[in-house]
Amino acid sequence: MLEQIHLLAAVTVLGVLEQAYFSLQVIYARRTYGISPPKVAGPPEFERIFRAQVNCSEYFPIFVAVLWPAGLFFHQGLAAVCGLLYLYARYLYFTGYKKSASGRLTPMYFNAGLIWILIGLSGAGILHSLLFHYVGLNVLRLMDL
Amino acid sequence: MLEQIHLLAAVTVLGVLEQAYFSLQVIYARRTYGISPPKVAGPPEFERIFRAQVNCSEYFPIFVAVLWPAGLFFHQGLAAVCGLLYLYARYLYFTGYKKSASGRLTPMYFNAGLIWILIGLSGAGILHSLLFHYVGLNVLRLMDL
Amino acid sequence: MLEQIHLLAAVTVLGVLEQAYFSLQVIYARRTYGISPPKVAGPPEFERIFRAQVNCSEYFPIFVAVLWPAGLFFHQGLAAVCGLLYLYARYLYFTGYKKSASGRLTPMYFNAGLIWILIGLSGAGILHSLLFHYVGLNVLRLMDL
Numbered sequence: 001m002l003e004q005i006h007l008l009a010a011v012t013v014l015g016v017l018e019q020a021y022f023s024l025q026v027i028y029a030r031r032t033y034g035i036s037p038p039k040v041a042g043p044p045e046f047e048r049i050f051r052a053q054v055n056c057s058e059y060f061p062i063f064v065a066v067l068w069p070a071g072l073f074f075h076q077g078l079a080a081v082c083g084l085l086y087l088y089a090r091y092l093y094f095t096g097y098k099k100s101a102s103g104r105l106t107p108m109y110f111n112a113g114l115i116w117i118l119i120g121l122s123g124a125g126i127l128h129s130l131l132f133h134y135v136g137l138n139v140l141r142l143m144d145l
Numbered sequence: 146m147l148e149q150i151h152l153l154a155a156v157t158v159l160g161v162l163e164q165a166y167f168s169l170q171v172i173y174a175r176r177t178y179g180i181s182p183p184k185v186a187g188p189p190e191f192e193r194i195f196r197a198q199v200n201c202s203e204y205f206p207i208f209v210a211v212l213w214p215a216g217l218f219f220h221q222g223l224a225a226v227c228g229l230l231y232l233y234a235r236y237l238y239f240t241g242y243k244k245s246a247s248g249r250l251t252p253m254y255f256n257a258g259l260i261w262i263l264i265g266l267s268g269a270g271i272l273h274s275l276l277f278h279y280v281g282l283n284v285l286r287l288m289d290l
Numbered sequence: 291m292l293e294q295i296h297l298l299a300a301v302t303v304l305g306v307l308e309q310a311y312f313s314l315q316v317i318y319a320r321r322t323y324g325i326s327p328p329k330v331a332g333p334p335e336f337e338r339i340f341r342a343q344v345n346c347s348e349y350f351p352i353f354v355a356v357l358w359p360a361g362l363f364f365h366q367g368l369a370a371v372c373g374l375l376y377l378y379a380r381y382l383y384f385t386g387y388k389k390s391a392s393g394r395l396t397p398m399y400f401n402a403g404l405i406w407i408l409i410g411l412s413g414a415g416i417l418h419s420l421l422f423h424y425v426g427l428n429v430l431r432l433m434d435l
Contacts, residue, residue, distance in 0.1 A: 002362060002363060002419050003419060003423045006363070006416055006420055007420075009359040009363060009416050012359060013356060013409060013413060013416065016352050016355050016356050016405075016409060019352055020405075020409075036391060037341060037391050037394070038334065038341035038387075038391060039337075044183065048182075048183045050183070051183035051185070054348075057348045058202045060351055060352065060355075061209065061351035062161050062164055062205065065158070065161050065205075065209055066158060068154075069157060069158055072147060072150070072154070073151070097183075101183060104182070115161075115165070119158060119161060119165075122158045123158060126155050126158065129147050129148060129151040130151055130155065133148045133151065192328040192329075193327075193328045195328070196328035196330070203347045206350055206351035206354065207306050207309055207347075207350065210302050210303070210306050210350075211303060211306050213299075214303055217292060217295070217299070218292060242328075246327050249327070260306075260310070264306060264307065264310075267303045268303060271296055271300050274296040275296055278293045
């Protein structure tokens with residue numbers, strides 16, 4: 001059974017490592033700009049790094065919550081590839097936002113697109129499972145006709 | 146096996162869609178009130194929408210973390226119904242908070258109540274599983290006597 | 291199958307209860323210092339409690355995202371023990387941060403250490419599963435030689 005989720009688990013743990021990296025960047029930025037906790041306001045350079053990390057943290061559970069259904073109900077390998085691209089796009093988002101507020105925009109659209117793809121894959125897979133179980137309708141066989 | 150989690154997965158993905166809707170509302174509010182990232186402070190109208198979204202994001206993983214154990218260890222259908230009510234209460238919370246700070250209160254209690262119900266269902270189901278496995282005690286059979 | 295995850299589910303639900311406790315502390319602090327939502331700025335005493343709760347919320351999904359792979363791919367009991375220690379360290383972090391900003395430091399390192407252990411357990415377990423499935427390599431048997 002574990003081989004049905006090991007790629008999803010691998011991408012999830014890589015995502016945790018990425019979040020750890022982002023958190024360390026905030027700690028370094030706090031030292032560089034002398035912003036001690038619990039303070040979160042400071043020069044724009046600091047606030048961009050801080051907000052980038054907050055935004056990535058906020059989306060992490062949303063990402064995991066669509067990655068797993070997409071992998072379980074649609075296709076593990078495809079979901080894992082989308083997941084890796086999402087983590088790469090998050091890295092570009094973080095480094096782009098660090099440089100300028102507008103630098104976050106392109107990777108943000110890339111991120112959002114990948115979340116929508118994972119929502120689509122999850123939705124299609126779950127709908128198939130629900131239709132098959134409650135209506136007895138096998139969409140895949142239907143398309144074979 | 147997937148039919149034992151498809152309702153939970155469906156509610157989770159609906160929850161992600163709701164979070165996407167809340168995020169879009171913040172983007173629109175940023176445009177309306179001219180608050181560019183990384184800024185998060187502004188007029189109370191903006192701050193209420195921003196805080197509503199932050200609060201919903203903060204509780205999303207907590208919601209998922211009790212929805213799934215409640216569904217797996219107690220009853221999937223019941224957990225899914227509580228989950229749908231929770232997502233509806235979150236919508237009322239967001240729209241209520243958008244209008245006024247006090248408008249968030251009633252749906253907030255509704256939300257909290259649903260989280261407590263899911264905690265109760267999870268707790269009962271997990272306790273049953275632990276007792277059965279480690280003590281050999283079948284609570285359900287005990288109640289049959 | 292549920293007995294392979296019941297300890298993980300128990301620790302997760304305990305984590306939700308801890309988050310509920312932290313949230314209540316923020317509500318009490320808001321009353322004590324007269325900081326009404328959507329405001330989040332105030333005296334350092336309030337801001338420390340507020341930031342402690344935000345930090346714990348931010349790390350909750352990250353914690354869950356390494357607890358479960360560590361339990362599924364390595365050892366459920368060991369992951370659950372690390373999980374309980376993590377929740378205890380989070381409690382020390384919250385109460386330490388409440389007293390002073392430096393009071394959060396020791397439990398913060400303790401927390402981080404436990405997350406790294408869970409990352410290590412997850413990583414080892416997942417790698418073993420991937421190698422076994424794609425390369426046919428059984429690391430455990432290899433070490434037996």
